[in-house]
Amino acid sequence: MIKWPGSIGRHTKDKDGKTKYIASTQMEPTDARRAFPCFDEPALKAEYTITLVADKGLTCLSNMDVVSEKEVESKMSGGKKNAVTFNKTPLMSSYLLAFIVGELNYVETKSFRVPIRVYATPDKDIELGRFSLDLAAKTLAFYEKEFDSDFPLPKMDMVGVPDFSAGAMENWGLITYRVVDLLFDEKTSGASTKERVAEVVQHELAHQWFGNLVTMDFWDGLWLNEGFATWMSWYSCNKFYPEWKIWQSFVIGDLQNALSLDSLRSSHPIEVPVKRADEVNQIFDAISYSKGSCVLRMISRYLGEQTFLEGIRRYIKKHAYGNTKTEDLWAALSDASGKPVENIMDVWTKYVGYPVVTVTENEGSNTIHVTQNRFLRTGDVKPEEDKTLYPIFLGLRTKDGVNEDVTLSGREADFEIPSKDFFKLNADHSGTYRTSYTPARLEKLGKAAKDGLLSVEDRAGMIADAGALASSGYQKTSSILSLLKSFSGESEFVVWDELLTRISAIRSAWVFEDQKTKDALKAFQRTLVSRKAHQKGWTFGENENHVQAQFKALLFGSAGLSGDEKIVKAAQDMFKDFAAGNKKAIHPNIRGSVYAIALQNGGDAEYDAILNEYKTAKDADERNTALRSLGRAKGEKLIKRTLALPLSDDVKGQDVYLPIAGLRSDKEGIEALWQYLQTNWDALNKKCPASLGMLSTIVQICTAGFVSEEQLKEVRDWFKEKSTKGFDRALEQSLDSIRAKASWLKRDTGDVEAWLAENGYLSKSGDKL
Structure with a gap:
């Protein structure tokens, strides 16, 4: 689900201004129990046969295709109604069940193996669903190949709901969206909106496997759904639209969202204990989505994308129609890579926060001293809050290229570098941490940026780190102001975006x-x-x-x-x-x-x-x-x-x-x-x-x-x-x-x-x- 800053009885107005109603469900996380008696927990999967009784002329939709329709007598109104029965669902979790009744138009494509439709209420121009429709057909085919697993349902419907508190919901075979995240008009909307629609559609379609076919055992594993769907939407968007330079935007988007929230004491681990139903909604946040996707990006870089995806294929094949815990994902990735993934990654999901890596340069040798400590935006870390030690992929960039094998596993260590003329840690900012340099080194990195030695991701990430470190007291704010001023000749969009974000943060404070x-x-x-x-x-x-x-x-x-x-x-x-x-x-x-x-x-x-x-x-x-x-x-x-x-x-x-x-x-x-x-x-x-x-x-x-x-x-x-x-x-x-x-x-x-x-x-x- 794409969560925004429910669930029956949406309304809209027709062209004459008359109010019309549409019934649309939103079961996630714990509302299926309000719709019908059930054991409403993710691990308790069942098969469902749905029959909807509605006025004639209304469209009835559910997760599966229609098996029969018949006229029935309504005991409540005394009139004739339609009873629409759908085929039995596969084994699935209750929160993924959905049904919709209303006046709806649709556009359809059969360019995929099963029919795909985009629906909207009659007051909307349904032709604006073509972009999402065509993208869905290409994306489902792409995911089938990447996951080596066929989409198991007989159809895919995507519906624009007029009033929807969530951004979108991945109901199996019947995805619901805010209208603005599904219908797209090239003439009236800009580039950023197009990117948003593509990201949301590909996110929800990734859930059809990661979340729907294979489901987390309980809500404390929500990140298995949302973190992966987020990572997969970036991965697939990059494959479809390489000219959008999506992974550059990831560094100033999901990475910074994750690091910002996780720098607060009131953050939570990726795997967060859930004790009450009302707590579930509160973990649909930047930790489950953004930090989850950052951790997956980090491990995919460490293993290599194709090895990572091979692990995903094994995970899906082994656990299809079942439920999993985080260790099941790590086991599949270990099996595919031959590396001890659980030993490396467990700490990243089970503990709150992340480290700041402080770099100093040893006199008289080509070595650097690296230390990790808990990072808090308030700048007042207590000893008892600084006990977690993370395995950190340092990603050492020098003039010789990037060494991905340099890892800090303890509190501190010395590392040899080819030369002190130029080096930078966390190449392309694929690691989930901040890096703190001395003012002198930061000045040299600013020059290296002008000399073309740093990637776009490096430059944007360096500005983000400097801004965060200034706000928390690791550096003076004057240092970040000087750094921002030195980037006035910068040529890339994402670097400017982060630069202006940091100015905005200062002005807001x-x-x-x-x-x-x-x-x-x-x-x-x-x-x-x-x-x-x-x-x-x-x-x-x-x-x-x-x-x-x-x-x-x-x-x-x-x-x-x-x-x-x-x-x-x-x-x-x-x-x-x-x-x-x-x-x-x-x-x-x-x-x-x-x-x-x-x-x-x-x-x-x-x-x-x-x-x-x-x-x-x-x-x-x-x-x-x-x-x-x-x-x-x-x-x-x-x-x-x-x-x-x-x-x-x-x-x-x-x-x-x-x-x-x-x-x-x-x-x-x-x-x-x-x-x-x-x-x-x-x-x-x-x-x-x-x-x-x-x-x-x-x-x-x-x-x-x-x-x-x-x-x-x-x-x-x-x-x-x-x-x-x-x-x-x-x-x-x-x-x-x-x-x-x-x-x-x-x-x-x-x-x-x-x-x-x-x-x-x-x-x-x-x-x-």
């Missing part, structure tokens, strides 16, 4: 500081990005390169939102033309940025135009972009209007977090979010029950923007009087995040102001230059 310092940081961002943004431009050709399109969009948005006058003027001109009725005035790649810039520099008129676009646009991606942008509006009146949206009838339950997430970009929005949460707590609980997982997202959005110990205490004290069942883990993670920023500010406020002054963004007295 400093959001409650004095205005002069905030303006100086904004000016630094503008100075860094503007030249590159102007150079790349913001027009898009008909056959625009996929990566370059995202690069242009990133630079345009960053420069415009940091006050670049030329780009602000361009965005305002586009928006004016758009608001006057020219829907092609804004290219889909920069639609969100143009909206945000217009709102940041506008008022009621801009807000009304974007809100109207949300209410009237036919395409789900267009509507989501508009709704997400409204949080960028400034001023008390418009902030209040935005905060009124989540609980209104205008916003679906699945989208409650979209309009308010953008309010975290400034002090006024963060304070308003906290007041909103307190005032509307009962209503939010009603619309977003903790059992669906959405409340966790809302709590984090409304609290994690804070940066001080005083604010931390206020949030903690308020929740003492509330039941936190169902989101207690998310709340603790939010509090940890606040605590980390508070410590960062205490350490480095003066350091940052001094750097800004020395580099011409502040006068020595604190005035912005």
Whole structure:
């Protein structure tokens, strides 16, 4: 399942505005027991025969194909209805059972061995399902070959559900999606949306084997489903679209998501003990998905991709229609490789956290000293928290290439290197850890980046590590600011993406500081990005390169939102033309940025135009972009209007977090979010029950923007009087995040102001230059 920050009774409106209903199930993790009496645990597999009784003319779907239909008398209404019976399922877990009843259209392909259909409600253009449909046919054929295992069901249906709290769900043979993750229009959506749709479709299809055919024994093994499906979606996407350079994006995406969450005390092991049903929803997070996929990427690099996949084939063949534990996967990989995989990997899944590897250089020899310790974002690791020793693949890059055999298995060790002129650990950042170098070595690595000695992944990962280490006190924030400045000539999208992410992290931590310092940081961002943004431009050709399109969009948005006058003027001109009725005035790649810039520099008129676009646009991606942008509006009146949206009838339950997430970009929005949460707590609980997982997202959005110990205490004290069942883990993670920023500010406020002054963004007295 793709989980977002349920489950019957979705509704939509037809073309005449009349409300129509669709019944759609969401059983995972523990709701099958609410639908019918059953032993609702993953290990207790059974065969199911489903019959759905519904009004004539409605489409009925379940996991299997239809075996018979007949007319029956309804005892409740007295009228005639259709009884649709489906073929018996294979042996399967109860959480994968699904059924849907509603008015649905479909497109179909028979280019795969079994028929594949994409369904959507009649208010949607079903032809927009062609991209996902064709991709599904190619992906199923690809997976059958890679897994040496046939897809065992007689059909594959994929359905866009109008209101769906999960992003997508891998029900065997009947996958459900948010509409925005299934239907795709090349004319109205940008490159990043296309990539997202491809990733989600390939993720859910990977589950048909990893999760559905072979299922974890219990929820503490959730990562076996989600970690693998995530890794497989990246692997297959890279095979289908090599020009997208997916593995480069992995380093700034899944790897950083995993390292960020796992740097908190309130994180959890990949294999996390689950004691209550309400705890299950809380582990559909960056640990199960992203860290799980990172660990698999790490072992696949160690074994070699083809050996790794051979192990997967043996795992599937041995355990088909059964249940497994993590050690079963390690055993299959050991069998295929002849290497002691369990001894190497067990610690990575059974223990919380990850190490920071500190590198120093021994005088008088070509050797380095490497030490591992627990890494925490708060920078206050206690001795009892630093007992786990990880087997670390150091991936030593030198001018001679990459040595993948260098491994640190204890606390510390010395390693010989060919030369101290150039070396770097964690080549391509395939290891799940941070690396800390001396300032002198970091400066040399910055030069090596300019000299072309580092891969794109190395450069992006090095920036990510430096930013994380600065925020936790291993380095000064001035060091990362200098490093970011030195990368102004960088040419690659993912490096710039990470670079701007790290600037954003600093600005977010400093959001409650004095205005002069905030303006100086904004000016630094503008100075860094503007030249590159102007150079790349913001027009898009008909056959625009996929990566370059995202690069242009990133630079345009960053420069415009940091006050670049030329780009602000361009965005305002586009928006004016758009608001006057020219829907092609804004290219889909920069639609969100143009909206945000217009709102940041506008008022009621801009807000009304974007809100109207949300209410009237036919395409789900267009509507989501508009709704997400409204949080960028400034001023008390418009902030209040935005905060009124989540609980209104205008916003679906699945989208409650979209309009308010953008309010975290400034002090006024963060304070308003906290007041909103307190005032509307009962209503939010009603619309977003903790059992669906959405409340966790809302709590984090409304609290994690804070940066001080005083604010931390206020949030903690308020929740003492509330039941936190169902989101207690998310709340603790939010509090940890606040605590980390508070410590960062205490350490480095003066350091940052001094750097800004020395580099011409502040006068020595604190005035912005």
